[in-house]
Amino acid sequence: MAARAGSVARPLYRPMRARNPAESRGQTQLELLFDLAFSAASGFAAVRLAHMLGTGAVGTAVLGFAMVFFAIWWAWLNFAWFCSAYDTDDGLTWMVTTLLILGAATLAAGVPGAVAERDFAVITVGYAVMRLPLAAQWVRAAVGDPARRATCLRFALGMVVLQLAWFGRLALPERWMLAAFLVLALCEVAVPPWARRHGSLPTNPGHLAGRYGRFTLTVAAQVIVATVHALRLGLESPGNGPLLVVAVTTATAAVALLWLYHAVPHATVAASGGARIWEYGHYLLVGAMGAVGGAARLLAESTAAPGTQRWAALPLAVAVAVVLLSLWLFGVLPGQDRPGLAHPTCAVLVVLSALLIPSALWTAGVVVLLLLATAAVEGLGSRDDEPT
Structure with missing residues (x-):
């Protein structure tokens, strides 16, 4: 049967050739x-x-x-x-x-x-x-x-x-x-x-930046899964107000963290002398992003149980702080003369809020407010340059 008009035949095998490093392309x-x-x-x-x-x-x-x-x-x-x-x-x-x-x-x-x-x-x-x-x-x-x-x-x-x-x-x-x-x-x-x-590999920095960005996005989706979990627990319990707060705060935290992630010029960093630190540093960043999802789930389950645990928001705060510090490191790598201190400042305040505020729900709310303030300070002026 003839191939459909406009389609491209995909052979079972063709010789493998190196890509042109200057080739700009998206994700398959x-x-x-x-x-x-x-x-x-x-x-x-x-x-x-x-x-x-x-x-x-x-x-x-x-x-x-x-x-x-x-x-x-x-x-x-x-x-x-x-x-x-x-x-x-x-x-x-x-x-x-x-x-x-x-x-x-x-x-x-x-x-x-x-x-x-x-x-x-x-x-x-x-x-x-x-x-x-x-x-x-x-x-x-x-x-x-x-x-x-x-x-x-x-x-x-x-x-x-x-x-x-x-x-x-x-x-x-x-x-x-x-x-x-x-x-x-x-x-x-x-x-x-x-x-x-x-010999080095013929990799394209823009393509790698896009790959990292999409992997980070898919892992961050686990925070939204935790948000759905909080909403489901809220529907099953009579007093669902606190769980609604958990759902709103965790979803907002995920969006704010992704905003801050894409404020970093990842393709530029990937092409710089700090490319290896940027690549390996994603282990901490993406791992911490996944931990945010697990910590958000823990916060929802602790809120649904009688007597919210005092330290239920501490894992969330620590995971958010690691993401922020990783992002700050990436911002320093291209060699800006005066890298901002909003990220590390927010990281310290986030952890302190979890240690000093007696309520886990209040802590989660403060964490989100700090993230939004950091996004306003650091993220409004630039977006990353990865290809779509």
Whole structure:
């Protein structure tokens, strides 16, 4: 059957070629679907974070969330690098990306056991399903791009060797698991600079900025999920006024944080000498954004229970403060002569409000007012320059 008028045939296979780094382009539908899959995984982590914080196991909750989100973020980042440098949009790429999405789903299914019980078996399998097919794509890139063959093969080799090490970690005694995680995580971060010693990748800063912006947006959507959760709890309880306040404040906080995020010229930062700090700094920023969703859920559930917990808004305040400090760091990276202090000032005031104000609801309200004031000071004058 003939192709429809205006459609473009997508072959099952075509040779992989490096992109032109100066090429300006938006996101493909496949990349957007990939981002949504990883957002779902981060959402599971945020829900589990809220549950663990509610039980009082703060240290276990934060550590487990940080470990799980590293796997999510690192797998996503490596895919973003690859798509910015190479993309054939052929059938084989679609099939490989489907495997990556299934890996993200498997990782998400293993989040509860990983966060609560330190059972990383399922999450390690999911990580492997995400990483090994991408290693195969790097081999394809090595075949199609002789000039960067050594770089591509080093990326592939690093992924395969470290994935074997992650499986080996499962056999270690419990007391060694955390130390092994830290060592392997550092090794993961060391692979890209080791691979790039033989040549840089032809990535486009504007494309990477767009990818980061959309991933941040999808993770921030977990705050809106928490808002819906607060509204649902409010409909089920007789005195729903406080839960309505929670819904309004958390939704407003998400919008204000996104406004401040897009006030940073991300494409400019991505093309500057601080590009690596900007990229890796998104682990803190996006992770904290996901934690805002979990903290908002905790605040809603604490408000719905008799006797609102005194410190129920503290996790929300800390997560918001980390987002603000990360954004301030990104604003400093391009080298402005006088970077503003509104972000760190707001971060300090947000945490102080949670410590000093006796009511969790009042604290949430003050946090939102501080965010809106910061947005008015820092965000009205500029918008980011990422492509749409």
